[in-house]
Amino acid sequence: MKAVILAAGAGERLEPVTSVRPKPMAPVANKPLLAHVVEATVDAGFEEIVLVVGYKRERIQNFFGDGDDWGTSIEYAFQDPRLGTGDAVLQARDAIEDDFVVMNGDRIFESELLQEVRDLRNRTGETLMAVTYVDEPELYGVVETDADNRVREITEKPPAHAIDTDLINAGVYSFGPDIFQAIEETSSPGELALTDVLNRYGESHPVRAVTYDGTWLDVSRPWDLLPVNEALLGEDESPSAETAEVHPEAVVHDRTALGDDVRIHANATIQQGVSIGDNVHVGPNVTIQNAIVMADTTIEAGSVIRDAIIAENVDIGPNVTIPGGKTTVCLHDTIHEDVRLGAVIGDNVSIGGAVSIASGGQIGTGSRVSMGSFVAESIGPETLVTQG
Template sequence: MKAVIMAGGKGTRLRPLTSNTPKPMVPLLDRPVMAYTIELLKKYGITDIAVTVQYLPEVIRQYFGDGSDYGVRLHYVEEEYPLGTAGSVKNAEDFLDETFLVISGDALTDFNLGKAVAYHREKQAVATLVLTQVENPLEFGVIMTDEAGEIIRFLEKPCWGEVFSDTVNTGIYVLEPEVFRYFDHGKPFDFSKDLFPLLMKDKRSLYGYVAEGYWSDIGNLLQYRQAQFDMLDLKVEVNVTGREIAPQVWVGEGVRIDPNVTLTGPAFIGRHSVIEAGVSLNGYTVVGESSRIARSASLERSVLWKSNFIDQNAEIKGGTLCNKVVVRSGAIVSEEAVVGDGCHIGVKSFVQPGIKIFPGKTVESHTTLNHSLIWGERVTNQLFGQLGVKGICNVEMTTNFASRLALAYGTILPVDTTIGISHDETPFTAIIADSFASSMHASGIHTFPFGAVTTPVSRHAAYHLDCVGGIHIRMLPGEEDNQLVIEFLDPSGLPISKDMERKIENAYFQDDSRLIAVSEVGKRKDCPDVRKLYQEHLLELAGSNTKGYTVVLEYHYPNLGSIIPVLADSLGWRIIQLNQVTKTPSELASWVKSAGADLGLQLDENGRLAVLVTDEGEIVREEMLIVLLVMIRLLNSDVTTLHVPVNAPNIIETLASKYGKQVIRTKADLRSIMAGCQDRGFYVYGDGLYTLIHMLRIMKARQMPLSQMIGAIPEFALLREQVDCPWTEKGSVMRFLMEQTKGEQVELIDGIKIIHDEGWTLILPDSEEPVFQVFANGVNEQTAKQLASTYTSMIENYRRRATV
């Protein structure tokens, strides 16, 4: 016997699940619903099967192929335009030369098809409709039969006043080929609305067989979720893949579950998924293959498709997530919310119940979403943030992404030029660097493999090796969700300009790539030891003016271990190196005092000065450290002009005036800050070793310990606060602030800076997050707090009024 699977449905009522996926391919416990249909047919000996396809047909063809993996033979019949249920089946008329069965590829059932076929033959029917009894028949075709089972009346999708039975049409039919005589090829024709009324009018034998068992047409989003919960509850006889590790808890191959996970059945976890410590998977949870659930996340009565990332402390409470969805830390997806393919739910955002988010959308951090996102809302065309391009490893930052980004970058650089590529010591960044290099070569760009170094070393090498640019790839310190950043450098080693960022973004989103001749393909070029070059230039810079100092040093990057001992030996320092178990600032201060050291430093994973301790064991606070770095530049006789970020304290102008130097305020981004302090490829901002050498040189020249240098800086207070604000409201808030500050002294270098007699306040829209950064500088902490509070309250009150 043969069968036809109708698999042309768009599944409009299931959107956004079916935005990129035909309804027969919507997964149930990690397998397409149509797979269960094929297995049911095979169970009853039906292995020669036609499949009618129309919406996204290649998705179905590519997955099932010829059916051999399922032990059946599949023959595809494609509709060029919708022909109705009967019209689509007529396309397979030549194949259907005997009694055949018609079944939907997007419904779930375990009916005994053998009994239905036997009934059909017993009644010698031309058509038998398989029926079932339901509680609510309004969405189905209601059928009435006589005592012999012959159909005497039916009605498509009645209202309650028209309901005369609870027995409905399941869309499963056993038919004789002669039914094709009743309608023409290529014309829309429906079984229920057209063919069956004709057969009744012609007094042909039309029977209804009431089947026992489970059936769901998965007609809406609630039924889609419920079908899987019914599978987990064993209400439907189907093959659930994976091992049952506990009652009604199935896991696929390669699944890793931390021992400290709370797992309550029924549940299903697809193959190669990772469930981290502290996660709560409560009842009726389905996790698709290759997904990762990070620490302390919580899922309950939720369905996840494949390759999803649920960040730490995120909650999915009765939601449905399609493929490759990222839910960031602290976010909540509520009951009956549905999130389409490739969406990004931001940090601590809240998706309210019942919301639908269509594919590719972004819900910004700290946002409450109370309406569905369908068209054109926040599909970002921005890649770059404050540090470069960053994302979560193997979720957003993949080898494919790196290759595509490199092709975009390579397209805007001249052919036959060279960039440097470096990375930190983690294996994953090395893999990303290799992918990046390959695509640069394909764009006609050569690469210098700088190897595993810090960003300061990479900046220095890009400057001295005459590169047109550079790339440094590193893990972000302190990021528990394994975030990676790709830093782009210009020929001077500076972060690239905003204009260059926009060119790369445009090329990336337009999928631009350069077609070059084979002879123009870039090469991996031999490169000098960039660490040694950096070390030699540091020694030249230091000269003999830093001997005799004792430094307590802690660092976390093994690569620095090959540089620091050489510097110490050559410059006559006594280094007390702490072990690589991270010390707190107070522990570092204790070591400095007990050792009688001149200072103590903690360098982070990228060689940046993270903590500074004076000879008296005082921890230098962050805002004072900024002033100290400027003071180091002030005391350098070669410097006449200082470039200082707009958010640095006013005390800098006082100090500069004392030493006869000029201050130029810049934007607060890293490139603007660094541009005015370049020193032969070295930069005081971000380079801890360069800063240390300069500090010791000044201390030696002035015969002044670090504590006295800091003591010479007048007291000041600099505070920083943050105010949440959706991206869509940032512009109106800035307009409001401009209106409110009319008549006051205002600077617009970067954000809005209001000058007061007692200090200043800076309101700066954050370039990466939906927040405002509010800086306040005053003569003391109380003044700074008052200034900050005035403007944070102003923003919050305006937003409250605007949303009423």
């Protein structure tokens, strides 16, 4: 049985992180989200994977190649234009001859879920959809089931006041090839969601809910990257690369990850919940807490970085302060309160010395912030911020 992984989305809500990479390639615990999904798929025993790619697909193809380095065989299907998850599944049709499993490429789960869905399909031939319980069901597809655990209806992102269950679509399915005809027969005025297909398909074909209570991690908003990163770092000793160098007078706590050729200088402190990508230099007396620092970034002496996501090739000058903590964030015209977010800094940003960034701020790709500036609000890409 083949596994189809949907990885074509752009992830606009995760900008500026997704300005130069597709959402599934956003890193957590020093691996792209999609790498965690591929590893779980291989661990579940799938020997053939179809990756459906679209936005900046070369980033995914260059990273995974033909799958040989991952212990599997990977082929690619292309979605262009991107017309929703239902259409994305349809693009894999030429690679599918028999039953198959489908999953989202940006949600992290245990390999046991894939094994259960595959094995149940092999035994029963039923159409299956994994479901799980979450704290904020209004962010997802809320699932209503009957007494026999059959899916009655899936409602995408309903208002919180209209929800009477915490059960949601977990993003893992098993189908037969007949699902392709069902997709073609389901009309939609815009993008076609796979859940729209299943609502229609379920009118004549039972869809069984498979309840899952294991690890399930999702990134819907930029700040979601931080708790997912921390959860994946786990309780173990720091998994530092052999080429990482930590000064004897620096402190690196457990539940951190250091990439290749990382340099941590004297009196720097790397606290729990931090992943640092390849070729990152952390200067003396720097403090980093609850953060993702991507590759090729430099953080100079005396800077304090908390609750932050810092993309690749960022230069942070000395004595920069990102204080972190809880704040209110406006994302795509929606107000989110009590969000723990220091800042999201895009790729190729340069920040001068003694800059302070207000909690919740975003700095767009390629922007420049002059020495001594105070960044009080989010700024777009390729912007120059000066003092005063």
